[in-house]
Every structure is written in structure tokens, then in C-alpha cells.
Amino acid sequence: MTANTPPSPQEKSPSEQIDDIIKEPGDWRGEKLSRLRAVIRQADPAVVEEVKWKKPSKPSGVPVWSHDGIVCLADTLKSAVRLTFPKGAQMEDPNQLFNKRLDSKTVRAIDFYEGDTIDESALAALIFDAVRLNTQKSDSIK
Secondary structure: OOOOOOOOOOOOOHHHHHHHHHHOOOOHHHHHHHHHHHHHHHHOOOOEEEEEOOEOOEOOOEEEEEOOOEEEEEEEOOOOEEEEEOOHHHOOOOOOOOOEOOOOOOOEEEEEOOOOOOOHHHHHHHHHHHHHHHHOOHHHOO
């Protein structure tokens, strides 16, 4: 199913699938993922929600937010909720939110732990920057 194809009556929409993924842990991780999703959607109202990479070890798949390419994806880990930015190494991070995958040449991630507060304005700035990287013309990419 593509982002613009409506789901069949038996198939849930990507947003409904993400709702289910948020409910799966049944603890603080679902609440954290729900709040992160809200920040992402508020930061970029044109963002498209998708669910990718369904496999036996992760049958529900992975929540993905796209705008002319992947902006970020979420994963619920045992002790954290991780937001991964595929172009994170190219992004500005003045508030130093990135705390994982810092050695990668492309990807950066943020692990949010139980009790962590979300710096919503700093996260929104990362979303804006990821969208900017996806939407800028290919001839101006560094």
C-alpha cells in the first residue's frame, strides 16, 4: 500500500496501525511514543505516517514519518523509545538531543527513557531540519 492509497476495509490505515503500536507496550513507552508522534505531527502537518518493515521479529512494523523522504522512525525498545533520523548526521542539533548512533556517517538517534521530559521545541526544530533536507533540491545537497 502506498501512502496515498486508502486501505481496504479489512486493512487498517497506517495511522490506525501506529495507534496499535502505541498501545502494544502497555506502559510508559506507549505514552512516550504517543507524545513524540504528536510533536512530529504538530511540527510538520504535511508529514505522512507509514508503517514499514513488518517481519516475524516485529510483526506490527515500524512507525515512520515521511515528507519527501523519511523524516524519522520510531522503535520501542526494552528500556527506551528511540527516534531515528536517517539524515541525522547532516542535521543541526544545537540542543544536543541526539544521544545514539553518534558515530554513524548518516544516521542519528535519540533514546527517550522513562521519566525523561521531551524538549518539544528542540525536537520540532529537528523535524523542520529533516524536512528541509528532504525537500531541498538535489543540486544543493552537500
